[in-house]
Amino acid sequence: MDTFDTIGFLGFDVFGTVVDWRTSVARRAEPFLRRHGIDVDPSRFADEWRAEYQPSMERVRSGERAFVRLDILNRENLGRVLLRHGVEPAALPDSELADLNRAWERLDPWPDSVEGLARLKRRFAIGPISNSHIAGMMNLARFGGLPWDVIVGAEIAQTYKPRPETYLRSIEAVGLPPERAAMVAAHNDDLAAASALGLRTVFICRPREHGSEQATDLEPARDWDVVAEDLVDAARQLGC
Amino acid sequence: MDTFDTIGFLGFDVFGTVVDWRTSVARRAEPFLRRHGIDVDPSRFADEWRAEYQPSMERVRSGERAFVRLDILNRENLGRVLLRHGVEPAALPDSELADLNRAWERLDPWPDSVEGLARLKRRFAIGPISNSHIAGMMNLARFGGLPWDVIVGAEIAQTYKPRPETYLRSIEAVGLPPERAAMVAAHNDDLAAASALGLRTVFICRPREHGSEQATDLEPARDWDVVAEDLVDAARQLGC
Structure with a gap:
């Protein structure tokens, strides 16, 4: 059963989740x-x-x-x-x-990111819910070819994740209630904060974000709605 | 001589300029x-x-x-x-x-809009400086295939064009000073407001926005930096 039928927007963590x-x-x-x-x-x-x-x-x-x-x-x-x-x-x-x-x-996307986002975009509106400012996300998208539909996040909310306003103001700006949005992140704490507000959750495994000796976020800490190896895998699991 | 060498961002009026x-x-x-x-x-x-x-x-x-x-x-x-x-x-x-x-x-782009924006995007970051809210611009872009890099405008500024804050806050959000941005519009008053703040100006002729009996904005009211027949013509004039 696909629990994403009513989801209209995927908000992405970017540093670590989409780019290296x-x-x-x-x-x-x-x-x-x-x-x-x-x-x-x-x-x-x-x-x-x-x-x-x-x-x-x-x-x-x-x-x-x-x-x-x-x-x-x-x-x-x-x-x-x-x-x-x-x-x-x-x-x-x-x-x-x-x-x-x-x-x-000017950060390189992970090898799967551009294809994964392009596929997810067919079904969902997509955009960063990042702690970056708007210009930073815009320039990063142009550098790496990230096909966002919109840029929301910290600057819109005027505070930083994991403060609830960062998620809530971002979702409000794309015209949806929290239960019609999902957060996509490689960090369990980001997903925990989003989940507490009613967003769905997609965990992306990025075991090399911090290099070969990474000790955090190697696995999903909870039973997130989707657990994916990368963004292409997430797209596949979501039927994109 | 190309006066757009230092321009990094094109802000677009949307209703009338990009969509019918x-x-x-x-x-x-x-x-x-x-x-x-x-x-x-x-x-x-x-x-x-x-x-x-x-x-x-x-x-x-x-x-x-x-x-x-x-x-x-x-x-x-x-x-x-x-x-x-x-x-x-x-x-x-x-x-x-x-x-x-x-x-x-759910407004149709003019026939030249998608190609024109895609070409302009090769050289400049592009985004709406529209009076629409963010969700409206996001949904419109997905409906019509408008390849924006970012969505700024009235909701970011919390006021409406032609109030100066609408342009200034939008340009600030994309990380540029006014003199490194240009406004693209089919409306002389929009360009006049932007020009007064130091933005460059691109006039797009849309003589059928208001139907066959349109009486306003049939011609550029001033010597705008670029005067174009449509967005493909604007791209051509700007070497895109």
Whole structure:
């Protein structure tokens, strides 16, 4: 029995679920690190930069700080990581930092993503419910050929996942009640937050998002509505 | 000389510029009008419905009324037009009125629109800067195959064109300053408002938007940056 008969919209987590941020950021960081003599493995650098992501959003979620777009948080977080490696970001050309920060808008899709999204789009409206800002998602889609119908997410809601408003405002913007939408993510906590609001759930296995030693989200933590190996498998299971 | 070298985003007016609302609304209204014995030509009915559009938005623009989405205004305006024809909307099934109201999300693109947008998209990011709500633009894009990269416009800005915020907030959301964006429209007043804010301008000739007796916007009122016969011609002039 297909429980997706009444579903009109699939909202996607993007970083990790649709695109491989770690490999892509490492590749773009590598020449920058070499040029400035920063002795750190580029993948490790990507991990360190990404590790600042949740704490920086948490200040917005808690209300300690007014909403700011993800590109601004990423840029601040880059400065913090560079400082930790003994590099004063203010001493570097602004254009170089801005260019490196744009790595987050130039991330490779996983090999199945473009085909999977194109197939899912035949049956459902699709769009990111990501913590990225709108411009970041637009540029990423143009870079990787991601065929979104719409971009919703944190900037629309003016707060970050997993705050309920991020999902609810996004679903409202596409004109549907929560029970007519599903969240697609490689992260159990994202699906748990969406499920608590009445959205259906699609888990995508991405066991290499954090590299070969990944320890989290290797398996579905609950009996999500769909559990898929990748986005093509999700499309197949949903009859697309 | 190509003045569009630094342009990164084309924002589109949609009703009239990209889609033929009048013919499409008339076609969907025709069986409804017949079923309820409302004796009015369907194209005339579409005109009457559309005539309520500007006054209803003006109450929001002026601040007299808080922002409400266009589907809600359209639905109220439908009731007003029906009353004028002696039909009490509350006496009709809600589902029929809701279905007729969705006519605005099922409008045929002009014959050149899909090809024109696909070509323009090769060079520029493209998206509606329309007075429609996000869901309406998403559904319209899926109906007609309009390949937007993003949907911005009135709902993002929480006010209606030609209020400056509608353009400025949309351009800000795609991550660009006004001088790196252009407005594409079949309406001189829309281009005048955008131009005053620093956007480039592309005029599309749509002499049949209002039918064979159209009296407005038959010609560019000013020396807009591009004046094109249709969206394919605009793409050609912009080297796409």
